[in-house]
Amino acid sequence: MAILAISLDFRSGGQEVATQVGEALGYKCSGKDQSIAYMKSAGGRWESLFRELDQERPSLWDRYDWEYRGFVALLEAYIYEHALRDKAIVIGQGGALSSRTFPLF
Secondary structure, rough: OEEEEEEOOOOOOOOHHHHHHHHHOOOOEOHHHHHHHHHHOOOOHHHHHHHHHHOOOOOHHHHOHHHHHHHHHHHHHHHHHHOOOOEEEEEEEOOOOOOHHHOOO
């Protein structure tokens, strides 16, 4: 199973790098748009929470909220499902982090 995780740091060109590497190696990219679609399929509230958290980091209190924990679990599930398909590239969304250190956003 081959998985690449590419960060989206400011002005890093991560999206472009991921697209070119994916095309060259035959890997399927998964980024923000695919994550949003997955969240939407799980329910509208998850999609709106994704969009909220994409704009700002959750507070310390938010990180202990059950809704936030459910969101993190759902996003982890999506990343793992994508990775299990083999030849996967995860762009941003905390894909480079293990589930134990998964702070997300």
